[in-house]
Amino acid sequence: MRKVRGLYAGTEKTTIQRQLEQAQRRSEAVERRRELADVRNAELKHHADRLEREVADRTRDVRTILDNVSFGFLLVGADSRVVGDYSKSCHALLASTELAGRPLAEVLGAGTSRQRIMLEAGIDQVFEDIMPEELSLGQLPSRYVLGARTLSISGAAVRDDAGAVYRILVTISDITELETAQREMRHHRLLVNILRQKEWFRILLAEFFSQLGAARAAIALGDQVTVRRAVHTIKGNMATCGLDAIAKTAHEIEENDAILEPHLALLESAAREFLTENADVLGFLSEGAQSFQVTEERVSGLEHIIERFPEAMQKDAKRWLAETKLVPFQRLMGPFIQLAKGLSERLEKPAEFTVSGEDTLVDALTTAPIIAVLPHLVRNAFDHGLEQPDERGEKPSLGHIGLHIAEGINDWHVAVSDDGRGIRAADVAARAVAMGILDAEAAAAMPDADKMQLIFEDRLSTASETTEISGRGVGMGAVLAAVRQAGGDVTVESVPGEGTTIRMLIPKPAVLNVARGLSGQPGRYVARESVQ
Incomplete structure (x- = not known):
């Protein structure tokens, strides 16, 4: 009865009313959450739009950079x-x-x-x-x-x-323009070096054509040993003076089973092309002509005049005339320091390269063929002689290679030495036997000095592989041939573990075989260069 009166009086809530009120509150809470979600979604959308714009801007910037x-x-x-x-x-x-x-x-x-x-x-x-x-x-x-x-x-x-x-x-x-600029720079440096050492380059050029002539004559005789010796010398000389393209051509020619006239024509064409393209700079050159204080024609004229002198006067006059042709070795030797630096870097063998006696006066015509093959000895000293720094044991890690020139009464002395691993005579003989150069019985009977001379045999190389540096065993043969052609001789002195010295004696022209003041005595001048 009380509940009924309460319902009429409105003092009590029914279950339905309470449920309705709870539903209303939940609805309001949902609405508030929805409104909050809408606000947050709007904020997120705004933030996302901003990020998308930033990403687009950055992407556009990156693309602009990449496209430009x-x-x-x-x-x-x-x-x-x-x-x-x-x-x-x-x-x-x-x-x-x-x-x-x-x-x-x-x-x-x-x-x-x-x-x-x-x-x-x-x-x-x-x-x-x-x-x-x-x-x-x-x-x-x-x-x-x-x-x-x-x-x-x-x-x-x-x-x-x-x-x-x-x-x-x-x-x-x-890098097209970069390489072009580098080639031009190397070319200009090459021309500058040639102008600084005119006499040497003139001799080198004369030797180039002389070797070509010798190779052509050897081809006609079927003598491939002499042909290869000539091409190998050309390769070494061209590399020494910086004519790398010609040196590379010579190296590629050596790869052929037989070197023929077209190969030599290719070399000659490359050399003449270089001379023609640079004629304005190299106008001082002519094939094989030597440079003196007077022209060769006038010297020849003097020789004819001297022939008309009384016999008692001719000897002194001829000697005087011969002495006017002498030039310091320094003018003829070429860029040996640069050669040594390049070899040191390529082979990763730090070394000190020294030249002594380079003020020695020499006859250019007599010594030119020997000077042309000296790069073979310097290369061999680096490639075969010197060890890697970590292989030198108690010796200084900095190796030493020396070029020495001196004058005797009747000859000139030229030596190339190194303080490297040295050469064992027995090893040279064993290599010669293995190559079929001589038989084991003959090798066993040879004295060590004769075994050492085998290093000058063509085809005999102690290099484990053929490279542009170590060659094919014809370089040392070219050295011996050049010295013998000048009437001289070569000897080898070597101590295993201590180093090797190769000595060359080049006879003077007979007219100079008289006592006179000698220049270039040992120890007078030493040029040192560290090629680390």
């Missing part, structure tokens, strides 16, 4: 193909409008199978990720010629979250 840099950037996958997007400059650098999906070797113009194999093997090695990253990337070929362009490429490994390589970022640059 001279370098090319592209990604390569594990299949060696270009993946995805790349910088706009790639179109111009690679002369192609579509790169995606194409093999990188094809894109770079790796025309030969060897180039393709090396590039693809290098990419595989990077993705295998077994070796250190820097080492693997360093194995990738870095220079490509594509049409008129020369391109340089470098790679960087791109890793995923797990640290595995999944892309290679390739950077491409056009």
Whole structure:
């Protein structure tokens, strides 16, 4: 009864009313949460829009940069193909409008199978990720010629979250102008060096044509040993003076089973082309002509006049005339310091190279053939003589190679020495037996001095592999041939573990075989150069 009165009086709430009120409150709470969610969604959308704009702006900036840099950037996958997007400059650098999906070797113009194999093997090695990253990337070929362009490429490994390589970022640059500038700089430096050492280059040029003539005569006689000796000497001399293109041609010619007239014509053409292109600078040159204070024609005229002198006066007059032709060895020796520096760097053998007695007066015509083959001895001293720094034991890590010139009463003395590993006479003989140069019985009966002389045999080389430096065993034969042609002789002195000295005696012309004041005595002058 009370509940009924309460309902009428409104003093008590029914269950339905309470449920309705709770539903109302829940509805209001939901509405408030919805409104809050809308506000937050609006804020998130605004934030997302702002981030998208920032990303778009940054992407546009990056794309603008990539589209305007001279370098090319592209990604390569594990299949060696270009993946995805790349910088706009790639179109111009690679002369192609579509790169995606194409093999990188094809894109770079790796025309030969060897180039393709090396590039693809290098990419595989990077993705295998077994070796250190820097080492693997360093194995990738870095220079490509594509049409008129020369391109340089470098790679960087791109890793995923797990640290595995999944892309290679390739950077491409056009180095055509750089290489052109470098070639021009080398060429200008070459011409400057020639102008600084005119007499030496004149002798070298005369020796070049003399060796060509000797090689042609040897071809006619079927004497390939002499032909190879001449070409090898040409190669060494051209490399010494910086004519690398001619030296490379000579090296390639040596690869043939037989060297024939067309090969020699190729060498001669290359030399004459160099002389023609640089005639304005090298106007002082002529094939084989020597430079004196007076012309050779006038010297020849003086010789004819002297022949009409009374016999008692002729001897002194002829000697005086011969002495006017003497020049300091320094003017004829060429860039031996530069040669030593280059060999030291290429072979990674730090050494001090010294020249003593370079003020010695010599007869250019007599000594020119010997001077032309001296680079063989310097190369052998570096390549075969000196050890690597960590192989020199108690000796100083800095090696020493010396060139010494002195004058005797009747001859000139020239020696090249090193403080390297030395030569064992028994090893030379064993090598000669192995090469079929002599039989074991003859080798066993030889005294050590004769065994040492075997190093001058053609085909005998102690180098483990043929290179542009160590050659094919014909260099030492060229040395002996040049000295013997001048009427001189060569001896070898060597102590295993201490070093080797090769001594050459070059007879003077008979007219000079009289007592006179001697120049270039040992110890008078020493030029030292550290070629570390």
